[in-house]
Amino acid sequence: MTIEISVRGLVEFILRSGSLDNRIQASPADAMQEGSRIHRMIQKSMGADYHAEVPLKYVYSTDKYDLVISGRADGILDKYFGETDVYDGQENFIEGKKANPLIDEIKGTYRDLKKMQDPVPTHLAQAKCYGAIYARETGCPEINIRMSYCNIETEEMKYFDYNFSAKEIISWFDDLIGRYKKWADFECDWQDIRTASIKAVQFPFPYRDGQKDLAAGVYRTIIHGKKLFLEAPTGTGKTITTVFPSVKAMGEGKITKLFYLTAKTITRTVAEEAFNTLRQFQDLKMKTVTITARDKICFLGEEERNCNPEACPYANGHYDRINDAIYDMLTHEDSFDREKILEYAQKHKVCPFEMSLDMSLWADAVVCDYNYVFDPFVYLRRFFAEGTKGDYVFLVDETHNLLDRGRDMYSAVLRKESFLELKNSIKEFHPSIAGHLDKCNKAMLEMKRECDDCRILTSIDKLINPLNRLSGIISEYLENHSEGPGRDEILEFYFDLSRFLTIYDKVDDHYVMYSEFADDGSFLVRLSCIDPSRNLAECMDRGRASILFSATLLPIQYYKKLLGGTDEDFEIYAKSIFDPNKLGLFIGTDVSSRYSMRSDEQYFRIAEYINNVISTRGGNYLIFFPSHQFLDEVHEAFIDNFYDETSTEILVQKSFMSEEARESFLDRFSIGNNVDLNEVIHMDIEVVEDKNILGFCVMGGIFSEGIDLKYDSLIGVIVVGPGIPMVCNEREIIRAYFDDKGVDGYDYAYRYPGMNKVLQAAGRVIRTEEDTGVVALLDDRFMQGSYRSLFPREWKNYKVVSTNTVKNAVSQFWSEI
Incomplete structure (x- = not known):
């Protein structure tokens, strides 16, 4: 059996220590690309005898497995005469001085190199691993290790040089492997256990x-x-x-x-x-792990979350305790779900989110x-x-x-007003950053003057150049200051800026760049990934x-x-296994959800449809609308004309609902409606006590997919309209993009996404072979060939109805069932 781990993975896992601290700026999203540029620049400058990107591998063998530790050294000099000599790429020979190999580890950074007293410990350890492997391979008696740090903005260099005997560095490396051995032993034993169980x-x-x-x-x-x-x-x-x-x-x-x-x-x-x-x-x-979002699993809660040792006891010393926590859970549990992660994180006083990420390595x-x-x-x-x-x-x-x-x-947006707001907030403390913010704002102001509602952009180079300079100066500030006035605002802004620049590097013919004005009047520049x-x-x-x-x-x-x-x-x-006769599908053609046809008369007729469908059999129904506004209009019409509070309870999906409110909404759709109203009466939903449950919801929303209401917990769904997205700049750009590609842009921007919402909503009804229910599609467009072609195979036996005939048609379906 072979177990593989990278040099970097080994070092970062075994040697990590200290606290989680979000005040220490991690490398920005574009640092990897810039770091690669720095690597190439330094490697090319080192001469012909400098070997770049040298693959190195060491195999540690046991009776049960081979542990393969591998990686790439940034650079190796076979002969290096010491840090006092300037290496010019020639075969220099200094009499009486022995040449030893040099392992060069290059790191790009935005930090002020003058303030660096020592290399980052894990960086040095990585280089020492390469040195130990190389010393073993070549048999050299000594080896030199160099840490080469380069400031990404200024290209200034700083070096840290070390010399080790081969015996010394190999002994250190063997000790590192020994500390990892219990983890490799576990992985080997577990793979045998897992494989044997899978075969059975x-x-x-x-x-x-x-x-x-x-x-x-x-x-x-x-x-x-x-x-x-x-x-x-x-x-x-x-x-x-x-x-x-x-x-x-x-x-x-x-x-x-x-x-x-x-x-x-x-x-x-x-x-x-x-x-x-x-x-x-x-x-x-x-072994399985479920990764839950940081905000949802944090012990401090979303509002209080602050990942630094002063604010969070679980962040303080996290890395000193995390490996013990992992091994404890690994050897006692197979399912690392949210509850178990929280249990073990609490026990060992570590961050549950970071622990879940670490458990993924072993799952x-x-x-x-x-x-x-x-x-x-x-x-x-x-x-x-x-x-x-x-x-x-x-x-x-x-x-x-x-x-x-x-x-x-894969899209990004910048808001012009954000530059001004941050500038005004920090100019007293950070005049240099404020000056660069002003230059970016002026570049966006020029673009704003050229924009009338929405404008396709063929080039934004005049904006990108000042953005890059701003990014560099903010990166340097964040790397060198863990605290300071306005730092949190600068950091939040920097995330948006860094995202925009990173996405800009991905822009190709799958993208459209455009500017537009938001509903609040602010000016936006978008990098929109139309085809991902x-x-x-x-x-x-x-x-x-x-x-x-x-x-x-x-x-x-x-x-x-x-x-x-x-x-x-x-x-x-895949063919549906359900009996198609257990689903009653009805298409109402005498109503429409078209924006141009919306009126009190249409709202009344749709409300009448709803009443006619639900009056055929008491039970639980979901009604889906194209928007909250449309929902409110029909809801009002239904309340005014058909609502009977003695027989019906109405729940209305709100624009924003907490998880607790969502769960309470769905709890009312239980089998037999056996839910205590006292449990939900104070929640953010409208409740009127009695038998029939009507849920007024929005297509594409939280209740239109991913919920499993079986048996009589849901007996009908009414879908109002084909779910067509609202016309907006984004949708029109998608439409034009695909028209230019030679396909029907309307299908791609509107019809296909809309019908998917319809199919998802309708799919809430039949969840098991025992389920029976009705689906009513209310809009004359459902009879157009372009929409019927998107019906699933199981929807062949639909019936066309009107407001006057739907009640009898649905009643006949139930009587036949």
Whole structure:
């Protein structure tokens, strides 16, 4: 068995110490690119005998496994005569002075080098590891270590030179390996246990119709190292059907880690349940971790969170205790879910969020948000650092969400007014920064004068140059000052600035740059990623295979194209296992949600539709609207004309709802409505006590997907309109972009996203084979061919109704059932 770890990973894991401290500025997002430039510049200046990017590897062998420690030394000089001599690249020979090899470790920084007294300990340790490996390989009696720091802005250099005997540095390295050995021993033993259990695992349920073929398709995709775009309607068991073959592939050594990626917290619970099912019923031995957002898992709470040792006792000395916490949890638990992370973090007094990230190193499967794989500012660098590739499989749940999320993750915006606000706030304390802020503001003012509502930009070089200079001076200030007046404001601004500059380096023909005025009158410059396919594909290329699945992935070629698929990748449309006769589908053609047709008469007729549908059978219903404004109008019409408080309880989705309020809303949709109203009466929802439950909601919102209301907890959904997004600059730019590419821009900007919301909302009704329910689609546009072509296969038997006929049609459906 082979266990691999990088030199950097070894050093940073074993030798870390001290406290978490967000006041110490980490390297900015663009530092990696700038650091690479610095590396190349220094390496080229060192002459012909200087070997750059030298791969080094050491294999530590035991009876059970080989521990492979590897990395790349930034530079090696085979002969170096000492720090007093100037090396000019020639074969200098100094009589009586012995030449030893030199290991050069280069680091780019924004820090003031004059204030650096010593190198960063982990940087020096990394160089010493390379030195020990090189000394072993060459048998040299001594070796020189140099830390070369270069200021990224000024290109000023500072060196720290050390000399070690081979015996001394090899002994130090062996001690470091000895400290890691218990972790390697555990990994070796655990892999044996895990692999043996996986071989015995069987699918935990009787296969439903077509489910075995789906699992086989997932397995084949992993073996071939491709992507699979899978439309799997509700009931196909898509979670267990994707997890199971991935686990089997891990048991056969095809993959080393599984990432289950979700867009919403509730979907993560479903993934956890799938792994727990395999543990419980199949005795699977697999360690899984769920990564919860920092704000949601912080002991201090979102409002009080401040990650520094003075504000947080869990940050104070975190690194001194974290490895003991990890080993404790690793040897006692298999499921590192939110509750367990909190339990062990509390026990060892460490940060729970940072602990969850560390546990991901030791977990076989990681359940997390899309961000941790795809977001260029949040992704897990411990797995996906630049240029690295692993035997990972990505299971991307609710894939339809990845398109808009991908656009957001790879886009950036700057607000002109932010420059002025920060300048006025800090000019007294930081006149130099304020001066550079003023230059950027003037550049944006010039762009503002040229903009009338919205303007496509072909070049923003006049803005980028002062932004780069501002970024450099702020970076230097943050690196050298952990405290100071206005520092928090500067840091928050710097994040936005750094994001913009990083995204600017990604801008290509998949982007549109434009300026516009916000609703509040502020001036914005946007870098908009219209087609995120290239960026997403690059992320998925860091693993072996990707399985992208959703209950609504129509048209599949649209998603395949924009989510980074190729002609060689696979696609499957799974057949629904549900009896189509248990779903009553009705299309109301005498109403419309078109903006131009909205009126009190339309609101009344839609309210009448709702009343006619729910009056056929008492129970729980969700009604979805295209916007909160439309919802409010119909809600008012329903209250005024049809509402009976003795038989109906109405819940209204608010624009902003706490997690507690959301849960209370959904609790009312319980089987038999057995929920105590006293539990929700003070929540941010409207409640009127009695039997029928009507939830007025917004399409694409928190209640339109990811919720699982089974049996009679929901018997009907009414969808008002085809979900078309509001016309705005962003949507019109998307439309024009794809028109220019030779496809129907309206489909890409409006129709496809809208219909996905409709399908998601309608999908709330039938969740199990025992479920029965109705879906009413209210808008004449649903009868147009362009919309009906997007209906799933199961929607063939729809009935066209009107306000006058819908009640009888729905009643007939229920009577036949």
